[in-house]
Amino acid sequence: MDELSSKETSLQALKKETENSLKELESKKAEQETKMAKLNEEQAKASEVIETNEQKLIAHSVSIIESSNTVSELQDAISTLTYLIPTLNSSTVIATANDSIYQGNLKVEEINAKAEAEAAIPSRGESITDTSTPGESSGSTALSTLTMQSTAYTGGTLTATGSKPVYNPGGISTIAVDPNVIPLGSKVYVSGYGTAIAADTGGAIKGNIIDVYFNSEADCIAWGRRTVTVEILALPGEW
Numbered sequence: 001m002d003e004l005s006s007k008e009t010s011l012q013a014l015k016k017e018t019e020n021s022l023k024e025l026e027s028k029k030a031e032q033e034t035k036m037a038k039l040n041e042e043q044a045k046a047s048e049v050i051e052t053n054e055q056k057l058i059a060h061s062v063s064i065i066e067s068s069n070t071v072s073e074l075q076d077a078i079s080t081l082t083y084l085i086p087t088l089n090s091s092t093v094i095a096t097a098n099d100s101i102y103q104g105n106l107k108v109e110e111i112n113a114k115a116e117a118e119a120a121i122p123s124r125g126e127s128i129t130d131t132s133t134p135g136e137s138s139g140s141t142a143l144s145t146l147t148m149q150s151t152a153y154t155g156g157t158l159t160a161t162g163s164k165p166v167y168n169p170g171g172i173s174t175i176a177v178d179p180n181v182i183p184l185g186s187k188v189y190v191s192g193y194g195t196a197i198a199a200d201t202g203g204a205i206k207g208n209i210i211d212v213y214f215n216s217e218a219d220c221i222a223w224g225r226r227t228v229t230v231e232i233l234a235l236p237g238e239w
Contacts, residue, residue: 065104177205185237
């Protein structure tokens, strides 16, 4: 009888221990679900901010393509969007940029075709003159020019504005700036480096210094620290 009672007591204790373990597991599961929900919410908010920033980044070029009938302006806007796409994260913004590029190319083709057709029918007493200007760039006039110190960096997946850092010598690259000196989102030209967007910041990037992005540590070392001329070509929302 005592042995049976002892076994029953042991079973009751085991049952209670199991119940407590299950409760603990349920509690941990609920805690993990809460943390996951919070993380997902934070990621959603971050994605929303990134998408908003990227929409602003392409807005000017998209607007030019929608409103302009000048070949040079259209081709400049198309080029800008083409160079910006590798820096974008939002699939929605990328789709918008690609659609605008497509529409812009259609407009350029239509304008050039119309110009050729009009040139083929001269007015009475006039010779045929081709006045179309396909794809000519008017060049960029700097809003201001700064003499600054430049260092270089590499790595990282997102800039302070949420875009991807890139080095594209033939297009638009990424630099880090002090936003109090050069507003984030500005288009600049850095001597010896090329055209870039001021998209990033850094703890050591204060005042009269910029940090240019490269794809490798070796390129950063080769760049070193140097004095550069920085031309501010356009402010945020103006290019």
